[in-house]
Amino acid sequence: MHDHRIRLRYLGDTLDLLFPGTGSPRPYTVLPHPYLPRRLAPRRWWHPGPRVMLPAEGSIGDHLGEVFGTPVELVVHVRPARRANRKPVLEAYSAGARLAYVKVGDSERARALVANEAAVLSRLADRPLKSVVAPSVLYHGTWRGLGVLALSPLPARRGRVPEPLLVRAVKEIAATGDGAWHGDLAPWNIAPAADGRLLVWDWERYATGAPHGFDAMHHFFQRALRRMDPPTAARACLAQALRVLAPYGLSAAQARRTALLYLVALADRHAADGHEPLGPPQRWLSPLVDHEEPIL
Numbered sequence: 175m176h177d178h179r180i181r182l183r184y185l186g187d188t189l190d191l192l193f194p195g196t197g198s199p200r201p202y203t204v205l206p207h208p209y210l211p212r213r214l215a216p217r218r219w220w221h222p223g224p225r226v227m228l229p230a231e232g233s234i235g236d237h238l239g240e241v242f243g244t245p246v247e248l249v250v251h252v253r254p255a256r257r258a259n260r261k262p263v264l265e266a267y268s269a270g271a272r273l274a275y276v277k278v279g280d281s282e283r284a285r286a287l288v289a290n291e292a293a294v295l296s297r298l299a300d301r302p303l304k305s306v307v308a309p310s311v312l313y314h315g316t317w318r319g320l321g322v323l324a325l326s327p328l329p330a331r332r333g334r335v336p337e338p339l340l341v342r343a344v345k346e347i348a349a350t351g352d353g354a355w356h357g358d359l360a361p362w363n364i365a366p367a368a369d370g371r372l373l374v375w376d377w378e379r380y381a382t383g384a385p386h387g388f389d390a391m392h393h394f395f396q397r398a399l400r401r402m403d404p405p406t407a408a409r410a411c412l413a414q415a416l417r418v419l420a421p422y423g424l425s426a427a428q429a430r431r432t433a434l435l436y437l438v439a440l441a442d443r444h445a446a447d448g449h450e451p452l453g454p455p456q457r458w459l460s461p462l463v464d465h466e467e468p469i470l
Contacts (some may be wrong), residue, residue, distance in 0.1 A: 178208065178209050178210060178211055181211045181252045182208065182211055182252075183203070184252075184253060184260075185204070185211065185214065185250070185252050187370065188250065188253075188280075188441050189214075189226075189228060189250070191278075191280060191320070192233060192234045192250070192262060192264075192278065193228040193229055193233040193234070193235075194229075194232055194233070194318070195229035195230070195231040195232030195233055196229055196231075196232075197229055197231045197232075198229060198231055199227040199228060199229050199230075200216070200217075200227070200228060200229075200230050201216070201217035201223065201224075201225040201226070201227055202214050202215060202216055202217055202225070202226040202228055203215055203216075203217045203218070203221040203223055203226065203228075203298075204222075204223060204226060204252070205223075206220065207222065207223055208223055208224070209228055211252040212251070212252055212307065213248065213249050213250065213251055213252055214226065214250040214252060215249045216247050216248075216249075216346070219238065223328070227419050229291075233246070234248070234264070234276075234317060234320075234322070234375055235248045235266075235300075236280070237322070237330045238266050238276065238322075238324065239314075240268070240376040241313045241315075241324065242268065242273055242274075242312075242313075244268045244269075245268060246266050246268055246274075246410070247266075247267045247268070248264050248265065248266060248267075248276075249265040249267070249314075250262065250264055251263040251264065251265075252448045253393055258424065259278060259396075260284070261277055261278055261281070261287070261288070262277070262278040262280060262345065263275065263276070263277055263278075264276040264352075265327075266324065270276055272325070272327045273324075273327075274312050274324040274325055274326065274327065275309070275324070275327055276322065276323065276324045276325075277291070277321075277322075277323045277325070277378075278320050278323075279320055279321030279322075279323075282394070282454045283447065284321070285320075285321040287378040287379070288314075288321040288322075288323045288378065289314075289321060290377075290378055290379075290380065291323060291376075291377045291378035291380070292311055292314040292323050294377045294378075294380040295308055295309060295310065295311045295325070295377055296311050296314075297350075298350060298371060298377075299311070301350060303346060304342075304346065304371070305339065305342040305343045305345075305346045305348060305371055305372060306343050306371065306372055306374050307328060307367055307371050307372065307373050308374055308377060309325035309326045309327075309328055309375065309377075310325065310326040311323070311324075311325060312325060312326055313381075314325040328347040328365075328367075328373045328375065329367065330373065331367070331368065331373075332365060333364065333365065333366050334366075335361075335364055335365070335366050335372065336366070339366065339370070339371075339372050339389075339394065340364075340372070340390070340420070341421045342372075343359075343364075343372040343374065344359070344387070344390050344393075345355045345422065345456050347359075347374075347389060348386055348389070351382035352382045352383060353382060353383055353384050353386055353437075354376065354380070354381070354382045354384065355380070355381060355384040355389045355392075356377060356379070356380055356386040356389050357377075357378075357380050357381055357389075357392075358377025358378075358379045358392065359374070359378055359389040359390075359392055359393050360392065360393065360396040361393065361397055362376045362445055363376045368464060374439070374452065379443075383438075384439070385432045386422055386423075386424070386430045386432070387418075387424060387429070387434055387436075388432070388435075388436050388439070390418050390419060390421075390434065391411060391415070391418060391419070391433055391436040392436065392440070394410075394411060394414065394418045395407055395408075395410075395411050395436070395437075398410045398411070399452075402461075404452040404453060404457070404458035405457060405458045405461070405462075406459050407458075408437055408459055408462050409434045409462060411436070412430060412433050412434065412438060412462060412466065413434035415429035415430050415432065416429045416430070418433075419432055419433070431468070434462070434463060434466055437459055437462070437463075438459070438463065441455040441459050442469070
């Protein structure tokens with residue numbers, strides 16, 4: 175099935191969930207086009223394509239309006255359907271200004287991730303972070319059995335993250351718990367801030383008890399996957415482990431072991447999610463682990 179059909183089918187299921195009412199329909203538009211669906215936004219006169227009519231009363235927009243004490247317009251992100259941690263993600267606006275990004279836990283797994291992010295960000299709000307900027311929790315609650323988390327929008331600006339800033343951020347995150355890691359410090363979840371700090375989104379995978387350097391290894395691996403197939407990217411993790419992890423005080427042996435433990439942890443995460451975005455680990459991971467098993 176073509177990607178746009180998969181996205182539109184998932185969007186339809188999402189809209190049934192978030193807009194269950196029947197009265198006073200309002201027009202929305204799939205943008206930039208139904209054949210390239212990326213978001214669903216309130217209809218404007220210049221929008222191309224057909225109208226999508228959705229009820230306002232009894233919708234999650236109504237609920238968020240009560241939460242924020244002001245009428246809210248929503249933009250719905252049209253998510254890829256084949257993701258283990260997929261969940262509805264919304265942008266809430268009032269009078270043209272973005273109020274919040276909103277995540278909706280629509281499954282047991284998604285609700286757990288949303289709850290974890292809420293708890294982590296609430297805890298981080300009490301810590302004086304110097305290198306990392308995290309969103310603030312504006313609201314965390316339930317609506318019609320769904321977990322709802324509204325987060326403050328960060329002043330996103332794209333640009334390459336300087337290596338020294340990434341190192342400082344990884345160290346600071348690690349210091350927030352016993353060997354703590356963000357869990358998904360991928361290039362698309364971070365951006366340099368105008369004040370020299372690092373903006374960091376998507377804390378739902380944050381966990382403690384990880385070896386020092388997991389975030390740095392994850393960042394390297396996700397960048398490598400943009401240019402390489404998973405088996406090659408996994409081998410690159412091992413080959414470049416010392417270069418990536420030396421700034422964190424790891425020796426060559428420690429770096430290689432950390433890289434392997436990271437790859438195993440990632441495969442375990444995929445298994446727990448019931449999803450194999452990199453393919454079966456027997457293809458991309460097992461040959462590497464079998465060869466390096468003595469150092470684990």
